[in-house]
Amino acid sequence: MYAFTLHRPSSVRQAANLLAKSEDAKLLAGGQTLIPTMKQRLASPASLIDLSLIEGLSGIELRGRSIVIGAMTRHAEVADSPVVQENLPALAELAGEIGDPHVRNMGTIGGSLANNDPNADYPAAALGLGATIVTNKRRIAADEFFTGMFETALGADEIVTKVMFPLPKKAAYVKFANPASRYALVGVLVSKRGREIRVAVTGAGANGVFRVTAFEEALQRRFGPKSLDGLSVPAAGLNSDIHGSAEYRAHLIGVLARRAVAAAAG
Amino acid sequence: MPAVSMTVNGKPVTADVDPRTLLVQFLREELRLTGTHVGCDTSQCGACVVHVNGRAIKSCTVFALQLEGAKVATIEGLANGDQLHPMQEAFRDNHGLQCGFCTPGMIMAAVDIVNRKGHDLDEHTIRSELEGNLCRCTGYHNIVKAIAAGARAMGSGAAVTQKAAE
Amino acid sequence: MSATGIGATVRRKEDQRFITGKGHYTADVNRAGQTHACFVRSPHAHARIKGIDATAASKMPGVVAVLTGADLAVDKLGNLICGWMIHSKDGSAMKMAPHPALAQTKACHVGDPVAVVIAETLAQAKDAAEKVQVDYEVLPAVADPAQAQSAGAAQIHEVAPKNTIYQWQLGDKGKTDAAFQSAAHVTKLDIVNNRLVPNAIEPRAAIGEYDSGTGHFTLWNTTQNPHVARLVIAAFIGMAPEHKLRVIAPDVGGGFGSKIFIYPEEVVALWASKRVGRPVKWVAERVESFLSDAHGRDHVTHAEMAFDRDGKVVGLRARTIANLGAYMSTFSSSVPTYLYATLLSGQYNIPNIYCEVDAVYTNTVPVDAYRGAGRPEATFVVERLVEVAARELSIDPAELRKRNFIHQFPHQTPVILAYDAGDYNASLKKALELADYKGFAKRKRESARDGKLRGIGLSAYIEACGLAPSQAAGSLGAGVGLWESAEVRVNPTGSVEVLTGSHSHGQGHETTFAQLVSERLGIAIDNVSIVHGDTDIVQFGMGTYGSRSGAVGMSAIVKALDKVEAKAKKVASHLLEAAEGDIVFKDGKFTVAGTDRSVPWGDVALNAYTAHKFSGQELEPGLKETSFYDPTNFTFPAGCHVCEVEIDPDTGETEIVNWTAVDDFGVLVNPMIVEGQVHGGITQGVGQALLERAIYDKDGQLVTGSFMDYCMPRAHDVPSFKVGVTVTKCPSNPLGIKGCGEAGAIAAPAAVINAITDAIGSEQIAMPATPQAVWTAIQRGNATRKAAE
Structure with missing residues (x-):
């Protein structure tokens, strides 16, 4: 690991100032991706800005027809939250399948979304549930937030502060884990909220998480697994690696989407 | 170098550290608590699992400086003097270890499972909760048995304590 | 006991x-x-x-x-x-x-x-x-062993043209080819034994x-x-x-x-x-x-098994390319030769065997012994051939095995080894009972109702352990002797230290070796310490590998204990004022035969050191003896594992739903520890079959260079195992021990792949049988069936 300076600001404003003025700074949230990356010398920030002392960045609350989750809320807190379990069980289950129990005690929702790993679970939740990502500067709809592999709409000194999930009528997430890393080889989140149907896929897209409009349109007609029969996602443009070819991933998207719809509808 | 203070196994400790010092390095090199091990660089093997403020984490994936004021518990602090923790006993009774290298992390993870999931653990729960702990020796069979037994023993121990308190 | x-x-x-x-x-x-x-x-x-x-x-x-x-x-x-x-x-x-x-x-x-x-x-x-x-x-680099000898391949070392380290053979080619000529049926397989990282x-x-x-x-x-x-x-x-x-x-x-x-x-x-x-x-x-770290396995093999009209094996031939990596590691050359081809007879009476092995250099990490070392590769060849043959011949796989089992011991195979004892029928029978083999068809129907494919696979393995008689090993090329040494030091207070050349890195020697001493000397196990792992303290030792520490390391302790007992009897004879020949040692006491006069162990130990009751001319003081034990034969652990899988045809995911292992390790010193060894071995074998593979790209970069890409078995990848034993004593060492450390890793891969191929009805699958590989094989099978219709 390269040497760095650690800052521990007590407010978002301070953190944003530090981020703006230091040349090569990175935010440290749960650190479960950043620290291993630094250990392997694949990242070399000159300074780290630890967000853990900032009050008010963590917590889960039900606000009207939305669940609002602070950016520094740990995966385990989301998974174990009675509020989430009761109102948005798909999200609790998704959070409970990230990494492993120890990683879930550290990793945060804000960190995961800002990192936008193409195989991470939370991007599927944000996009599949039509979440709004709130930063120190603005609100960004999930549809606008994920701009490519490890790329987001976040500006240079922008910090995610919370994530708002509108409550769907039905939702489910089905994940097929990469056997080695346990990231999603493919994960599909399906939700229905009023007239809006979303099918978001993580793990498979060369540019990160994406929606499957063909599936969404079919599910508009009738929200059931049979509606997806005969439909598939083209393999072209999907990720292909030692763990799964593009063809296999394309096939899994169909299988998992049907299973997610069945789970959500049931 | 910045200073950090925390409580480790009930004892307050303070030291100046290079910011890149991971908790596991702080424990092993600064405090010479070498029961916490390092088996990988990708936060997967779980040989380094310790408890921070009562929750299991991978001590290879957190900086010591982040733990200012934290309460850290390692394998060395689990037994009560000469009296082993029920989970330690269960690992011995059920032959839940061979080379012993993954064992400290395994036992700390096991105690955490019980803390979260209770004393009556089925095999499926234990196996899926061990997602973050690799063992190359035992084939997990006896670890699963040990954790189920240790969980029960922790439960009966708690019952006894409670009874005594009543 | x-x-x-x-x-x-x-x-x-x-x-x-x-x-x-x-x-x-x-x-x-x-x-x-x-x-x-x-x-x-x-x-x-x-x-x-x-x-x-x-x-x-x-x-x-x-x-x-x-x-x-x-x-x-x-x-x-x-x-x-x-x-x-x-x-x-x-x-x-x-x-x-x-x-x-x-x-x-x-x-x-x-x-x-x-x-x-x-x-x-x-x-x-x-x-x-x-x-x-x-x-x-x-x-330019070459990483694929199958490409290493080809004309355009990168040349790695000057001393080895075409990257070829040796072209070795074992068995009688002429006789074996003749047996194939007149065979009624020949089963052929192309096998890649996947490269593993320990x-x-x-x-x-x-x-x-x-x-x-x-x-x-x-x-x-x-x-x-x-x-x-x-x-x-x-x-x-x-x-x-x-x-x-x-x-x-x-x-x-x-x-x-x-x-x-x-x-x-x-x-x-x-x-x-x-x-x-x-x-x-x-x-x-x-x-x-x-x-x-030296990697393991990495063989590319074409193998054939020939049968007569009665389903009896008449011949086996195999051609293997073994990847030894960029340099020859310490024992690498022996692994794809004497630890591999010598096991190609399996548990079967096969009159003709011929094997050719080319070892090659590639631009990869050196390859050497990894749990089982050569024997998993051999078992995979034999047990896949037998299983596939059974399917081709429409004979129940268990029945085909039984028909060809060796029954008479000692049995000289055509590939050097002389099996000394075993009862292969007994382990097969017990394994089938424990696995409820008879009830499989019903379970398969139940799985089918849930949309799942169920399969069952056997692996009747044998291994040669207890490495090794030094003279035999030397004649085969070994640069060292493969005996083991022990020193038993009795202290004046009667407690004992055993200095052993074996090394424990999870095997539990500090317990099992102490059990031997405790029983033999009638002293509490807590009064025995096992000392190992320091060349300044221990006399000498060849170490622990090849399931040798029980059969060879403990035998050395037995020999040293024999000497200790003999010396102690001399001391006791002075204490009891009786003839040395009349002293009987039993239950920690030295007794004059036919009398009730006795002295306990502790008195003898103390007197050996005080030396007050005998003169230095008659007897040296002290009680400490050393032995170097050289085995007289290999040992031959064997058994039968049964794997039952359920496959989700939509995703290709394989779940191991039942595992039964019945092993004959000879005498067991500590059943708890033996079972632990079996569990661990099986899981490494399951890892090889389902999860693990070191992958190099064509430029020689290791693609699976961390746990993020190299899939280690986790707790949820395996079930709890049913473990049973049968016992035939090993006749070639004093304790009757065969060794248990590698059996699971040797048996498991073939059992898993036999179960998967049974479930999906296709033999076209390589290890590791990842979900994608299984799904692809199912698709391919469906396409072939459709084309045939």
């Missing part, structure tokens, strides 16, 4: 330190004034080293020294060696290329160490290692220390055989004379073969400690383990 004797389930004595965090592994050792080493490793699979510029690195903070292969050459250090000579068919010796501890002219695999930085702290060493400028001329959870580590006052070196090292390490470093590397080199293997966190070998890093740590005048510590990161 006593409560702590042979056959008793005794809780492990060593566990106390491991469960309390007081284990003492090499990485836990810290020496006063120690420095830290970081290796500069080649990022290229094959590259000429045109120059190394360490100027910038040397000026980095905390740097003590930057050393390269040129410095090694200045100090005239010898090469790492392979200690087992194999001759090709044409009589020529194997082509062993030079293997310097730091590459000197070129790097031959990704991770090949080319320089080392020694610094005050590890962080400083790493920072400086990045500043070492190596001028590489990148050369991945003991404790990474390798070494600390070298040189005492300039005495000229003594000390090496703390993660090794399974400290004396062998000392011997090689002294005799071949030439760094220190054997009597001035102490190798200490403290607690070692798993080995599985990978810690047998003598590696560059420990040699460099030791050498550098003299160069810099301070202790040098190196601990591998997992990334380095992937790039430097």
